[in-house]
């Protein structure tokens with residue numbers, strides 16, 4: 001069976017998603033959606049009981065904004081999407097599942113039935129985001145074989161194009177590339193080494209709250225301020241006026257990538273205003289956003305222990321890299337023209353499909369065509385108590401940019417004599433204060449043996465896989481079993497809820513009966 005299973009990769013983007021498969025020759029190709037487009041807007045419209053995903057949902061933004069959900073990926077890891085949609089609230093992962101479901105159905109129309117997929121995530125996604133993405137895939141009816149980082153996927157697609165995967169003799173010359181991935185909602189930068197059938201991440205960093213949307217927002221604000229000066233009313237205050245203005249601004253931004261000026265029409269409260277924006281003005285309005293990407297890019301190069309001159313090329317990925325200012329900035333910094341040979345909209349899905357091919361080959365007992373080695377994007381640790389000050393402190397177990405998979409241990413101690421239980425609070429991030437880090441989850445060990453001495457060693461062991469998913473083992477001296485702990489995640493859905501949503505989204509059950517949490 002698995003021999004005939006298509007290798008499918010899904011790029012689940014903040015603003016646009018894409019699906020690719022490997023054809024009979026092993027070449028990745030994009031699967032168009034039923035509307036005939038290579039990318040699908042990751043936007044949902046709740047039309048009564050019906051959920052519409054894609055282009056039609058974008059159209060609804062002008063008149064029915066209160067029933068439209070967009071940029072859901074930015075909310076992943078939260079308990080609930082902040083907006084009520086047709087009188088209901090949904091966990092962000094459920095909304096993502098609907099997007100994935102549409103992508104799956106459209107792909108099946110071309111390649112037939114399949115369940116196994118690879119889904120991509122920004123390299124900078126933390127544990128909670130990764131778990132939520134896997135859950136979304138499950139609720140959409142998929143068997144998510146793996147999740148891989150978007151810049152890595154783009155590098156794989158690039159490597160394929162360059163013959164690093166297919167060359168019969170093998171390619172001996174390796175190259176170091178920097179993948180600069182600026183999409184609609186996230187920014188990722190990764191330094192990679194591509195060798196003969198091997199892709200090795202050296203360092204990765206990014207910002208899950210920086211993307212094309214922020215550039216749009218600056219135009220929206222600029223026009224809204226002009227509108228207020230003229231008519232004394234703020235179009236951002238009405239959802240439909242804002243929805244229309246946003247669409248106009250995003251369109252003007254694209255025009256400014258090709259031309260030196262664009263017009264933005266703003267209609268609100270019976271007034272209408274057309275504002276002209278030049279490319280120079282736009283670049284001035286967004287300079288600080290560009291600077292933020294420069295800062296992160298420099299940091300990542302430093303983390304990899306490299307300078308600009310060590311790079312063989314800078315690879316541009318993500319729709320927002322079409323803005324001329326990005327290419328100019330990277331040319332200034334690196335001294336050479338950035339590489340635009342991969343399609344910024346399709347490369348990630350292509351890389352995911354190539355990785356799906358590797359996994360299917362492995363399942364079928366064949367040797368895979370290439371290997372991926374990744375690093376973690378955030379340090380993982382435990383909230384500990386500082387013995388000297390008595391204050392909470394982050395104790396790192398796996399520092400960021402460690403090669404994965406990795407198993408790392410650290411020994412802590414019980415605080416009091418005769419302690420009855422231990423709570424291991426797992427955190428992710430670089431801050432010395434655990435409260436300022438992202439809370440991954442906790443595991444508690446109860447019923448400790450009686451009369452346990454104070455300062456009994458507790459060994460905490462993290463097993464961190466290539467896909468960024470974590471398992472925790474805790475061992476206490478004097479107790480001879482090592483316990484594997486399922487993490488209790490604060491904003492995660494229960495298995496029962498996941499199963500109910502899976503049935504509901506695929507149309508197998510007419511109602512969602514379980515609690516959303």
Ligand code: ADP
Nearest residue numbers: 013014015016183184185212257318319320322
């Ligand atoms: P994501 O994967 O995060 O959804 P994409 O890589 O698909 O993002 O890129 C989408 C972003 O690229 C959007 O913000 C869109 O406005 C922007 N974009 C697409 N084409 C252009 C263009 N020609 N000029 C400027 N921005 C563009």
Ligand code: MG
Nearest residue numbers: 013183318348
């Ligand atoms: Mg993307």
